[in-house]
Amino acid sequence: MYPKIKRATASLAALVAALAPLPAQETPEVPASLSLQTTLEFALENNFAIKQSIEAIKEQEGLIVEVKARALPSLAVNASYYQLDEGLSEANSFFPASTESWGITLSARQALYQGGGIRAALEVQDLLRESSLLALETTVLDALLEVRTRYYAALLARDQIGVEEQNIELLEETLNNAKLRRDAGDVSDFEVLRAEVALANAQPALIRRRGAYRVAIEQLRQSMGYQNYRRDAHNLERIPEFTDELVYRPIDYELQAALDQALANRSELKQLEAIAKAREAGLEIANAGLKPSLDLVGTYGKQRSSFSSSFDDGPDGWTVGVEASWNIWDGRKTKGQRLQAQSQLEQARIQQQSYRLGIEVQVRQAISALQEADQLAKAAVKVVEQAEEAVRMADSRFETGSISQLDVLEARVALTEARTNALAANYQHLVAVAQYRRALGSEAISREAWPSAE
Numbered sequence: 001m002y003p004k005i006k007r008a009t010a011s012l013a014a015l016v017a018a019l020a021p022l023p024a025q026e027t028p029e030v031p032a033s034l035s036l037q038t039t040l041e042f043a044l045e046n047n048f049a050i051k052q053s054i055e056a057i058k059e060q061e062g063l064i065v066e067v068k069a070r071a072l073p074s075l076a077v078n079a080s081y082y083q084l085d086e087g088l089s090e091a092n093s094f095f096p097a098s099t100e101s102w103g104i105t106l107s108a109r110q111a112l113y114q115g116g117g118i119r120a121a122l123e124v125q126d127l128l129r130e131s132s133l134l135a136l137e138t139t140v141l142d143a144l145l146e147v148r149t150r151y152y153a154a155l156l157a158r159d160q161i162g163v164e165e166q167n168i169e170l171l172e173e174t175l176n177n178a179k180l181r182r183d184a185g186d187v188s189d190f191e192v193l194r195a196e197v198a199l200a201n202a203q204p205a206l207i208r209r210r211g212a213y214r215v216a217i218e219q220l221r222q223s224m225g226y227q228n229y230r231r232d233a234h235n236l237e238r239i240p241e242f243t244d245e246l247v248y249r250p251i252d253y254e255l256q257a258a259l260d261q262a263l264a265n266r267s268e269l270k271q272l273e274a275i276a277k278a279r280e281a282g283l284e285i286a287n288a289g290l291k292p293s294l295d296l297v298g299t300y301g302k303q304r305s306s307f308s309s310s311f312d313d314g315p316d317g318w319t320v321g322v323e324a325s326w327n328i329w330d331g332r333k334t335k336g337q338r339l340q341a342q343s344q345l346e347q348a349r350i351q352q353q354s355y356r357l358g359i360e361v362q363v364r365q366a367i368s369a370l371q372e373a374d375q376l377a378k379a380a381v382k383v384v385e386q387a388e389e390a391v392r393m394a395d396s397r398f399e400t401g402s403i404s405q406l407d408v409l410e411a412r413v414a415l416t417e418a419r420t421n422a423l424a425a426n427y428q429h430l431v432a433v434a435q436y437r438r439a440l441g442s443e444a445i446s447r448e449a450w451p452s453a454e
Contacts, residue, residue, distance in 0.1 A: 034240040036151050039224060043147045044140065046225030053139040057132045064125040071118045073110040079103070102314075103303035112322070115291025120284040127278035134271035141267070143223070145438045149431050150220040155246050156427040157213035160420060164206040167416040170391075171199040174412065177398075178405060191405045198409050214239075246426040248377040251433055253367055258440055262363045263356065265441030272352045279345035286341040289334035292326035359439070366432070366439040373429035380422035387411075387418035 031038075044050065081102040111118060175195040181187045217239060221227075263269065302316035327334070394411035397403045 031240045033243050035243045036148065039151050039220070040144055040147055042226065043143055043224045046227075047143045047147070047223065048225055049139050049143050050136070051225075053132075053136040057129070057136060060125070060129045060132045064122075064129060067118075067121045067125045070111065070114075070121065073108055075106070075108050078105045078107065101304055103301060105299055105301035107299040108297070110296045111293070112296055113292070113294040115288030115293060117285050117288030120281045120288065123281040124278045124285070127274045127281065131271050131274040131278070134267045134274065137267040138271065141438055141441070145434055147220070147223045148434045150216065150223050151242070151244070152246065152427055152430050152434075154213070154216040154220050155242055155244060156423055157209065157216040158242060159246055159423050161206065161209045161213055163416060163419045163423065164202065164209050166419070167412065168199065168202050168206060170412045170415075171195065171202055171409075174405070174408060175199055186401070187405065194405060194409070198413075246423055246430065248381070248426045248429055249433075250374060250377075251370075251436075253370060253436065255364070255367060258363050258367060258436075259360055261442070262359050262440045266359055267441060268355060269352070269359065272348065272355055276345065276348040276352060279341065279348045283338065283341040283345055286334065286337040289327065289330070289337060292324055295323045297321060297323055362439045366436040370429075370432040370436050373425065373432040376425040377422075377429045380418070380425040383418045384415075384422050387415040391415050 079102075082100065084099050084101060175192070175198075178187060178192045178195040182189060182192050298318065298320040300316070300318040302314050305313045305315060391408075391411045394403060394408045398405065398408045
Protein backbone atom coordinates (compact mmCIF):
# COMPACT_ATOMS: atom_id res chain seq x y z
CA MET A 1 0.00 0.00 0.00
CA TYR A 2 1.46 3.37 -0.96
CA PRO A 3 1.70 6.02 1.80
CA LYS A 4 -0.44 8.51 -0.12
CA ILE A 5 -3.52 6.29 0.12
CA LYS A 6 -5.73 7.20 3.04
CA ARG A 7 -6.24 4.81 5.91
CA ALA A 8 -9.95 4.87 5.22
CA THR A 9 -9.42 2.67 2.18
CA ALA A 10 -7.59 -0.05 4.11
CA SER A 11 -10.80 -1.83 5.02
CA LEU A 12 -11.88 -1.81 1.38
CA ALA A 13 -8.53 -3.30 0.40
CA ALA A 14 -9.30 -6.13 2.77
CA LEU A 15 -12.71 -6.39 1.15
CA VAL A 16 -11.06 -6.83 -2.26
CA ALA A 17 -9.13 -9.80 -0.90
CA ALA A 18 -12.23 -11.10 0.83
CA LEU A 19 -14.30 -10.99 -2.32
CA ALA A 20 -11.68 -12.62 -4.54
CA PRO A 21 -13.01 -15.52 -6.63
CA LEU A 22 -13.46 -18.64 -4.55
CA PRO A 23 -12.19 -22.08 -5.57
CA ALA A 24 -14.56 -24.20 -7.58
CA GLN A 25 -17.05 -25.92 -5.31
CA GLU A 26 -19.72 -28.51 -5.72
CA THR A 27 -22.81 -27.12 -7.40
CA PRO A 28 -25.09 -26.07 -4.51
CA GLU A 29 -28.66 -27.07 -3.91
CA VAL A 30 -31.44 -24.54 -3.80
CA PRO A 31 -31.56 -23.56 -0.12
CA ALA A 32 -34.50 -24.75 1.97
CA SER A 33 -34.86 -21.32 3.61
CA LEU A 34 -33.56 -17.87 2.84
CA SER A 35 -33.30 -14.91 5.22
CA LEU A 36 -32.49 -11.36 4.28
CA GLN A 37 -29.16 -11.60 6.11
CA THR A 38 -27.98 -14.72 4.27
CA THR A 39 -29.23 -13.28 0.98
CA LEU A 40 -27.13 -10.15 1.40
CA GLU A 41 -24.05 -12.11 2.47
CA PHE A 42 -24.35 -14.36 -0.57
CA ALA A 43 -24.68 -11.34 -2.87
CA LEU A 44 -21.49 -9.83 -1.46
CA GLU A 45 -19.52 -12.78 -2.78
CA ASN A 46 -21.41 -13.54 -5.98
CA ASN A 47 -23.03 -10.38 -7.35
CA PHE A 48 -21.65 -9.73 -10.84
CA ALA A 49 -21.42 -5.95 -10.48
CA ILE A 50 -19.28 -6.38 -7.36
CA LYS A 51 -17.02 -8.88 -9.12
CA GLN A 52 -16.55 -6.50 -12.05
CA SER A 53 -15.68 -3.64 -9.70
CA ILE A 54 -13.06 -5.85 -8.05
CA GLU A 55 -11.49 -6.55 -11.43
CA ALA A 56 -11.32 -2.79 -12.05
CA ILE A 57 -9.25 -2.45 -8.88
CA LYS A 58 -6.91 -5.19 -10.08
CA GLU A 59 -6.53 -3.31 -13.35
CA GLN A 60 -5.62 -0.17 -11.41
CA GLU A 61 -3.02 -2.14 -9.45
CA GLY A 62 -1.41 -3.05 -12.76
CA LEU A 63 -1.27 0.61 -13.78
CA ILE A 64 0.40 1.50 -10.48
CA VAL A 65 3.09 -1.10 -11.11
CA GLU A 66 3.57 0.25 -14.63
CA VAL A 67 3.96 3.87 -13.51
CA LYS A 68 6.17 2.95 -10.56
CA ALA A 69 8.55 1.31 -13.03
CA ARG A 70 9.42 4.79 -14.29
CA ALA A 71 11.01 5.59 -10.91
CA LEU A 72 13.02 2.36 -10.80
CA PRO A 73 16.24 1.60 -12.70
CA SER A 74 15.94 -0.26 -15.98
CA LEU A 75 18.37 -2.92 -17.14
CA ALA A 76 18.62 -4.23 -20.69
CA VAL A 77 20.86 -6.58 -22.67
CA ASN A 78 21.42 -5.94 -26.37
CA ALA A 79 23.26 -8.34 -28.65
CA SER A 80 23.92 -8.32 -32.38
CA TYR A 81 25.60 -10.55 -34.94
CA TYR A 82 26.14 -9.80 -38.64
CA GLN A 83 27.64 -11.61 -41.60
CA LEU A 84 29.57 -9.19 -43.85
CA ASP A 85 30.48 -9.24 -47.50
CA GLU A 86 34.26 -9.35 -47.98
CA GLY A 87 34.00 -6.27 -50.13
CA LEU A 88 33.08 -4.23 -47.05
CA SER A 89 36.34 -5.17 -45.32
CA GLU A 90 39.68 -3.64 -46.29
CA ALA A 91 42.19 -6.51 -46.05
CA ASN A 92 45.97 -5.94 -45.99
CA SER A 93 49.09 -7.81 -45.04
CA PHE A 94 48.58 -7.15 -41.36
CA PHE A 95 44.80 -7.75 -40.96
CA PRO A 96 42.76 -10.39 -42.77
CA ALA A 97 39.40 -9.56 -44.29
CA SER A 98 36.56 -9.59 -41.68
CA THR A 99 33.33 -11.33 -42.67
CA GLU A 100 31.44 -11.06 -39.37
CA SER A 101 30.65 -8.52 -36.67
CA TRP A 102 29.14 -9.02 -33.22
CA GLY A 103 28.65 -7.18 -29.98
CA ILE A 104 26.99 -7.60 -26.55
CA THR A 105 25.98 -4.66 -24.37
CA LEU A 106 24.47 -4.48 -20.88
CA SER A 107 22.92 -1.05 -20.25
CA ALA A 108 21.36 0.48 -17.16
CA ARG A 109 19.38 3.71 -16.76
CA GLN A 110 18.03 5.46 -13.66
CA ALA A 111 15.88 8.57 -13.82
CA LEU A 112 17.27 11.18 -11.44
CA TYR A 113 14.97 14.12 -12.18
CA GLN A 114 11.94 14.45 -14.45
CA GLY A 115 10.64 17.82 -13.36
CA GLY A 116 8.45 16.20 -10.70
CA GLY A 117 6.54 14.23 -13.33
CA ILE A 118 7.31 10.76 -11.95
CA ARG A 119 6.33 11.66 -8.40
CA ALA A 120 3.11 13.26 -9.64
CA ALA A 121 2.35 10.24 -11.84
CA LEU A 122 2.70 7.93 -8.84
CA GLU A 123 0.41 10.20 -6.83
CA VAL A 124 -2.15 10.09 -9.65
CA GLN A 125 -2.17 6.31 -9.66
CA ASP A 126 -2.51 6.16 -5.88
CA LEU A 127 -5.48 8.51 -6.05
CA LEU A 128 -7.05 6.57 -8.90
CA ARG A 129 -6.63 3.37 -6.91
CA GLU A 130 -8.39 5.03 -4.00
CA SER A 131 -11.08 6.10 -6.45
CA SER A 132 -11.49 2.49 -7.57
CA LEU A 133 -11.86 1.35 -3.96
CA LEU A 134 -14.53 3.98 -3.37
CA ALA A 135 -16.25 2.92 -6.58
CA LEU A 136 -16.30 -0.62 -5.16
CA GLU A 137 -17.96 0.69 -2.01
CA THR A 138 -20.59 2.43 -4.15
CA THR A 139 -21.15 -0.76 -6.14
CA VAL A 140 -21.51 -2.83 -2.97
CA LEU A 141 -24.10 -0.47 -1.47
CA ASP A 142 -26.05 -0.27 -4.73
CA ALA A 143 -26.02 -4.04 -5.07
CA LEU A 144 -27.18 -4.51 -1.49
CA LEU A 145 -30.00 -2.03 -2.07
CA GLU A 146 -31.14 -3.92 -5.16
CA VAL A 147 -30.98 -7.29 -3.36
CA ARG A 148 -32.81 -5.92 -0.35
CA THR A 149 -35.54 -4.38 -2.53
CA ARG A 150 -36.03 -7.58 -4.51
CA TYR A 151 -36.12 -9.65 -1.33
CA TYR A 152 -38.91 -7.42 -0.08
CA ALA A 153 -40.65 -7.81 -3.45
CA ALA A 154 -40.53 -11.58 -3.03
CA LEU A 155 -42.03 -11.25 0.45
CA LEU A 156 -44.76 -9.01 -0.93
CA ALA A 157 -45.61 -11.49 -3.69
CA ARG A 158 -45.64 -14.36 -1.19
CA ASP A 159 -47.93 -12.56 1.25
CA GLN A 160 -50.26 -11.41 -1.52
CA ILE A 161 -50.81 -15.07 -2.35
CA GLY A 162 -51.84 -15.58 1.26
CA VAL A 163 -54.33 -12.70 1.06
CA GLU A 164 -55.90 -14.10 -2.11
CA GLU A 165 -56.12 -17.55 -0.52
CA GLN A 166 -57.85 -16.03 2.50
CA ASN A 167 -60.23 -14.23 0.16
CA ILE A 168 -61.08 -17.49 -1.62
CA GLU A 169 -61.68 -19.21 1.72
CA LEU A 170 -64.12 -16.44 2.69
CA LEU A 171 -65.88 -16.66 -0.67
CA GLU A 172 -66.11 -20.46 -0.39
CA GLU A 173 -67.64 -20.01 3.04
CA THR A 174 -70.11 -17.52 1.57
CA LEU A 175 -71.01 -19.97 -1.17
CA ASN A 176 -71.57 -22.79 1.33
CA ASN A 177 -73.79 -20.53 3.47
CA ALA A 178 -75.76 -19.52 0.38
CA LYS A 179 -76.35 -23.16 -0.51
CA LEU A 180 -77.48 -23.97 3.01
CA ARG A 181 -79.87 -21.03 3.06
CA ARG A 182 -81.21 -21.99 -0.37
CA ASP A 183 -81.85 -25.53 0.81
CA ALA A 184 -83.67 -24.09 3.79
CA GLY A 185 -85.76 -21.94 1.46
CA ASP A 186 -84.44 -18.60 2.76
CA VAL A 187 -82.79 -17.47 -0.52
CA SER A 188 -83.13 -18.24 -4.20
CA ASP A 189 -80.73 -19.87 -6.67
CA PHE A 190 -79.71 -16.37 -7.69
CA GLU A 191 -77.86 -15.84 -4.40
CA VAL A 192 -75.97 -19.11 -4.93
CA LEU A 193 -75.12 -18.14 -8.49
CA ARG A 194 -73.87 -14.77 -7.31
CA ALA A 195 -71.58 -16.43 -4.76
CA GLU A 196 -70.28 -18.86 -7.39
CA VAL A 197 -69.47 -15.98 -9.75
CA ALA A 198 -67.66 -14.09 -7.00
CA LEU A 199 -65.59 -17.19 -6.19
CA ALA A 200 -64.73 -17.77 -9.84
CA ASN A 201 -63.72 -14.13 -10.28
CA ALA A 202 -61.26 -14.46 -7.38
CA GLN A 203 -59.31 -17.32 -8.98
CA PRO A 204 -57.44 -15.30 -11.66
CA ALA A 205 -56.05 -12.94 -9.01
CA LEU A 206 -54.56 -15.89 -7.14
CA ILE A 207 -53.05 -17.28 -10.34
CA ARG A 208 -51.47 -13.91 -11.15
CA ARG A 209 -50.06 -13.60 -7.61
CA ARG A 210 -48.40 -17.01 -7.89
CA GLY A 211 -46.89 -16.04 -11.23
CA ALA A 212 -45.60 -12.77 -9.76
CA TYR A 213 -44.05 -14.74 -6.90
CA ARG A 214 -42.11 -16.96 -9.29
CA VAL A 215 -40.86 -13.91 -11.23
CA ALA A 216 -39.83 -12.14 -7.99
CA ILE A 217 -37.76 -15.16 -6.96
CA GLU A 218 -35.93 -15.24 -10.30
CA GLN A 219 -35.21 -11.51 -10.14
CA LEU A 220 -33.82 -11.93 -6.63
CA ARG A 221 -31.68 -14.84 -7.80
CA GLN A 222 -30.26 -12.63 -10.55
CA SER A 223 -29.36 -9.86 -8.11
CA MET A 224 -27.73 -12.35 -5.76
CA GLY A 225 -25.64 -13.88 -8.55
CA TYR A 226 -27.04 -17.32 -7.68
CA GLN A 227 -26.42 -18.82 -11.10
CA ASN A 228 -25.59 -22.49 -10.58
CA TYR A 229 -27.73 -25.01 -8.82
CA ARG A 230 -28.37 -28.67 -9.27
CA ARG A 231 -30.89 -29.18 -12.02
CA ASP A 232 -32.27 -32.44 -10.74
CA ALA A 233 -35.90 -33.15 -9.98
CA HIS A 234 -35.38 -32.10 -6.37
CA ASN A 235 -33.95 -28.65 -7.20
CA LEU A 236 -35.26 -27.63 -10.60
CA GLU A 237 -38.57 -26.18 -9.40
CA ARG A 238 -37.77 -25.90 -5.72
CA ILE A 239 -38.74 -22.60 -4.07
CA PRO A 240 -36.96 -21.57 -0.85
CA GLU A 241 -38.90 -20.51 2.19
CA PHE A 242 -38.41 -16.82 2.97
CA THR A 243 -38.05 -16.46 6.72
CA ASP A 244 -38.54 -12.69 7.06
CA GLU A 245 -41.82 -10.79 7.21
CA LEU A 246 -43.16 -7.53 5.79
CA VAL A 247 -43.35 -5.74 9.14
CA TYR A 248 -43.78 -2.02 9.56
CA ARG A 249 -41.08 -0.62 11.87
CA PRO A 250 -40.93 3.19 12.00
CA ILE A 251 -37.54 4.91 12.20
CA ASP A 252 -36.46 8.37 13.30
CA TYR A 253 -35.12 10.84 10.75
CA GLU A 254 -34.23 14.51 10.66
CA LEU A 255 -33.42 16.52 7.54
CA GLN A 256 -30.38 18.51 8.71
CA ALA A 257 -28.69 15.52 10.33
CA ALA A 258 -29.45 13.39 7.27
CA LEU A 259 -27.91 15.97 4.91
CA ASP A 260 -24.78 16.27 7.04
CA GLN A 261 -24.38 12.50 7.24
CA ALA A 262 -24.87 12.03 3.51
CA LEU A 263 -22.32 14.70 2.56
CA ALA A 264 -19.82 13.18 4.99
CA ASN A 265 -20.38 9.50 4.16
CA ARG A 266 -21.28 9.13 0.49
CA SER A 267 -18.52 7.24 -1.27
CA GLU A 268 -19.40 8.95 -4.56
CA LEU A 269 -18.36 12.33 -3.18
CA LYS A 270 -15.16 10.87 -1.73
CA GLN A 271 -14.44 9.32 -5.12
CA LEU A 272 -14.92 12.65 -6.92
CA GLU A 273 -12.65 14.30 -4.36
CA ALA A 274 -9.94 11.72 -5.10
CA ILE A 275 -10.40 12.30 -8.84
CA ALA A 276 -10.06 16.07 -8.36
CA LYS A 277 -6.80 15.56 -6.48
CA ALA A 278 -5.61 13.28 -9.28
CA ARG A 279 -6.39 16.06 -11.77
CA GLU A 280 -4.28 18.44 -9.70
CA ALA A 281 -1.41 15.98 -9.88
CA GLY A 282 -2.09 15.66 -13.61
CA LEU A 283 -1.56 19.40 -13.95
CA GLU A 284 1.80 18.97 -12.24
CA ILE A 285 2.68 16.25 -14.75
CA ALA A 286 1.88 18.63 -17.60
CA ASN A 287 4.04 21.35 -16.01
CA ALA A 288 6.93 18.89 -15.82
CA GLY A 289 7.22 19.21 -19.61
CA LEU A 290 8.68 22.69 -19.10
CA LYS A 291 11.47 21.42 -16.87
CA PRO A 292 14.71 19.55 -17.66
CA SER A 293 15.19 15.82 -17.14
CA LEU A 294 18.30 14.06 -15.89
CA ASP A 295 19.17 10.35 -16.16
CA LEU A 296 22.08 8.31 -14.85
CA VAL A 297 23.24 5.84 -17.52
CA GLY A 298 25.84 3.11 -17.62
CA THR A 299 26.84 0.36 -20.02
CA TYR A 300 29.13 -2.63 -20.11
CA GLY A 301 29.88 -4.22 -23.47
CA LYS A 302 32.01 -6.59 -25.45
CA GLN A 303 32.51 -6.62 -29.24
CA ARG A 304 34.46 -8.43 -31.92
CA SER A 305 38.10 -7.54 -32.24
CA SER A 306 39.31 -6.10 -35.52
CA PHE A 307 42.32 -8.41 -35.32
CA SER A 308 40.70 -11.70 -34.33
CA SER A 309 37.39 -13.53 -34.58
CA SER A 310 37.90 -15.22 -31.20
CA PHE A 311 35.42 -14.26 -28.46
CA ASP A 312 38.18 -14.11 -25.87
CA ASP A 313 40.14 -11.57 -27.95
CA GLY A 314 37.19 -9.15 -28.19
CA PRO A 315 37.61 -5.83 -26.31
CA ASP A 316 35.24 -5.10 -23.42
CA GLY A 317 34.67 -2.23 -21.01
CA TRP A 318 32.16 0.02 -19.32
CA THR A 319 30.87 3.56 -19.55
CA VAL A 320 29.02 5.64 -17.00
CA GLY A 321 27.62 9.14 -17.14
CA VAL A 322 24.56 11.37 -17.05
CA GLU A 323 22.20 12.47 -19.78
CA ALA A 324 20.25 15.71 -19.55
CA SER A 325 17.61 17.11 -21.84
CA TRP A 326 15.45 20.21 -21.87
CA ASN A 327 12.79 20.98 -24.42
CA ILE A 328 13.43 24.64 -25.06
CA TRP A 329 10.74 24.75 -27.75
CA ASP A 330 8.26 21.96 -28.42
CA GLY A 331 5.86 23.80 -30.68
CA ARG A 332 3.62 24.66 -27.68
CA LYS A 333 2.88 20.99 -27.09
CA THR A 334 3.39 21.34 -23.33
CA LYS A 335 1.13 24.38 -23.23
CA GLY A 336 -1.63 22.38 -24.87
CA GLN A 337 -1.20 19.61 -22.32
CA ARG A 338 -1.38 22.14 -19.50
CA LEU A 339 -4.60 23.60 -20.90
CA GLN A 340 -6.12 20.10 -21.07
CA ALA A 341 -5.03 19.29 -17.50
CA GLN A 342 -6.41 22.59 -16.18
CA SER A 343 -9.73 21.99 -17.91
CA GLN A 344 -9.94 18.44 -16.53
CA LEU A 345 -9.32 19.81 -13.04
CA GLU A 346 -12.10 22.38 -13.40
CA GLN A 347 -14.47 19.73 -14.77
CA ALA A 348 -13.75 17.53 -11.74
CA ARG A 349 -14.53 20.41 -9.38
CA ILE A 350 -17.76 21.21 -11.22
CA GLN A 351 -18.75 17.54 -11.06
CA GLN A 352 -18.14 17.59 -7.31
CA GLN A 353 -20.46 20.56 -6.87
CA SER A 354 -23.10 19.02 -9.13
CA TYR A 355 -23.05 15.68 -7.33
CA ARG A 356 -23.16 17.39 -3.95
CA LEU A 357 -26.38 19.10 -4.97
CA GLY A 358 -27.68 15.81 -6.40
CA ILE A 359 -27.05 14.05 -3.09
CA GLU A 360 -28.94 16.73 -1.19
CA VAL A 361 -31.88 16.27 -3.55
CA GLN A 362 -31.70 12.47 -3.12
CA VAL A 363 -31.83 12.84 0.66
CA ARG A 364 -34.83 15.16 0.49
CA GLN A 365 -36.61 12.81 -1.92
CA ALA A 366 -35.81 9.81 0.30
CA ILE A 367 -37.23 11.59 3.36
CA SER A 368 -40.34 12.60 1.42
CA ALA A 369 -40.86 9.01 0.27
CA LEU A 370 -40.29 7.82 3.85
CA GLN A 371 -42.86 10.26 5.20
CA GLU A 372 -45.40 9.14 2.61
CA ALA A 373 -44.76 5.45 3.28
CA ASP A 374 -44.93 6.05 7.02
CA GLN A 375 -48.36 7.66 6.77
CA LEU A 376 -49.69 4.96 4.42
CA ALA A 377 -48.47 2.15 6.67
CA LYS A 378 -50.06 3.68 9.75
CA ALA A 379 -53.35 4.27 7.94
CA ALA A 380 -53.37 0.75 6.49
CA VAL A 381 -53.28 -0.84 9.95
CA LYS A 382 -56.46 0.96 10.97
CA VAL A 383 -58.22 0.25 7.67
CA VAL A 384 -57.59 -3.50 8.01
CA GLU A 385 -59.02 -3.44 11.53
CA GLN A 386 -62.10 -1.60 10.29
CA ALA A 387 -62.55 -3.97 7.32
CA GLU A 388 -62.31 -7.03 9.57
CA GLU A 389 -64.93 -5.56 11.89
CA ALA A 390 -67.13 -4.77 8.88
CA VAL A 391 -66.98 -8.42 7.74
CA ARG A 392 -67.84 -9.61 11.23
CA MET A 393 -70.83 -7.25 11.39
CA ALA A 394 -71.95 -8.17 7.85
CA ASP A 395 -71.92 -11.88 8.69
CA SER A 396 -73.93 -11.21 11.85
CA ARG A 397 -76.51 -9.05 10.13
CA PHE A 398 -76.78 -11.47 7.23
CA GLU A 399 -77.66 -14.25 9.67
CA THR A 400 -80.55 -12.15 10.95
CA GLY A 401 -81.63 -11.29 7.40
CA SER A 402 -81.16 -7.54 7.79
CA ILE A 403 -78.73 -7.30 4.81
CA SER A 404 -78.33 -9.15 1.54
CA GLN A 405 -75.59 -11.52 0.47
CA LEU A 406 -74.31 -8.83 -1.88
CA ASP A 407 -73.52 -6.67 1.13
CA VAL A 408 -71.54 -9.55 2.64
CA LEU A 409 -69.58 -10.02 -0.59
CA GLU A 410 -68.80 -6.33 -0.76
CA ALA A 411 -67.53 -6.38 2.82
CA ARG A 412 -65.26 -9.32 2.09
CA VAL A 413 -63.93 -7.76 -1.11
CA ALA A 414 -63.18 -4.60 0.89
CA LEU A 415 -61.27 -6.69 3.46
CA THR A 416 -59.17 -8.28 0.74
CA GLU A 417 -58.39 -4.86 -0.71
CA ALA A 418 -57.48 -3.51 2.74
CA ARG A 419 -55.12 -6.40 3.42
CA THR A 420 -53.53 -6.03 0.00
CA ASN A 421 -53.06 -2.30 0.54
CA ALA A 422 -51.54 -2.94 3.97
CA LEU A 423 -48.98 -5.33 2.49
CA ALA A 424 -48.14 -2.82 -0.24
CA ALA A 425 -47.77 -0.08 2.37
CA ASN A 426 -45.43 -2.19 4.51
CA TYR A 427 -43.39 -3.07 1.41
CA GLN A 428 -43.23 0.58 0.37
CA HIS A 429 -42.07 1.58 3.85
CA LEU A 430 -39.33 -1.06 3.97
CA VAL A 431 -38.08 0.00 0.54
CA ALA A 432 -38.23 3.68 1.55
CA VAL A 433 -36.14 2.92 4.64
CA ALA A 434 -33.56 1.08 2.52
CA GLN A 435 -33.41 3.95 0.01
CA TYR A 436 -33.11 6.48 2.84
CA ARG A 437 -30.15 4.63 4.31
CA ARG A 438 -28.57 4.36 0.88
CA ALA A 439 -29.00 8.11 0.35
CA LEU A 440 -27.14 8.64 3.63
CA GLY A 441 -24.34 6.27 2.61
CA SER A 442 -25.09 3.84 5.42
CA GLU A 443 -26.10 0.19 5.31
CA ALA A 444 -27.61 -2.20 7.81
CA ILE A 445 -24.78 -4.70 7.20
CA SER A 446 -21.60 -3.19 8.63
CA ARG A 447 -18.21 -3.79 7.06
CA GLU A 448 -17.23 -5.91 10.05
CA ALA A 449 -19.96 -8.35 9.02
CA TRP A 450 -18.71 -8.65 5.44
CA PRO A 451 -16.84 -11.83 4.48
CA SER A 452 -13.41 -12.18 6.08
CA ALA A 453 -10.21 -12.26 4.05
CA GLU A 454 -9.29 -15.73 5.33
